[in-house]
Amino acid sequence: MTIIKSITHSKSLLQQISGHQKLANDPELTDLLNSLSVELETITLAASQLLEEQASIQGSVISNTKPKMKSGCYIFADQKGFFCPHCYDNTGHKIPTKRMNSKLRVCPSCRSSIS
Numbered sequence: 458m459t460i461i462k463s464i465t466h467s468k469s470l471l472q473q474i475s476g477h478q479k480l481a482n483d484p485e486l487t488d489l490l491n492s493l494s495v496e497l498e499t500i501t502l503a504a505s506q507l508l509e510e511q512a513s514i515q516g517s518v519i520s521n522t523k524p525k526m527k528s529g530c531y532i533f534a535d536q537k538g539f540f541c542p543h544c545y546d547n548t549g550h551k552i553p554t555k556r557m558n559s560k561l562r563v564c565p566s567c568r569s570s571i572s
């Protein structure tokens with residue numbers, strides 16, 4: 458959000474300059490300041506749109522990386538193996554489960570049985 462802060466600060470600086478006595482009789486400077494103020498409005502709009510886009514991209518990245526379920530475990534596209542869903546949901550760590558038999562897996566970290 459620092460970009461919005463900078464823009465807000467720029468606007469208040471511009472206001473201080475615009476309110477300056479020396480400018481009162483200088484139409485050329487007043488024109489320039491008006492143009493600058495219009496540009497700042499454009500930047501404000503562009504910045505808030507960018508921030509919104511960024512937020513929605515981040516949201517979709519998170520939902521895309523949500524792991525798939527297989528045999529009660531999480532599987533990941535970029536990593537082989539079956540991982541404990543409890544550990545991943547609670548801590549974000551990928552803990553590979555250990556196979557006990559054909560129907561049962563156990564997490565070595567939280568000790569859950571996954572079948």
Ligand SMILES: [Zn+2]
Pocket residue numbers: 541542543544545552564565566567568569
């Ligand atoms: Zn676990």
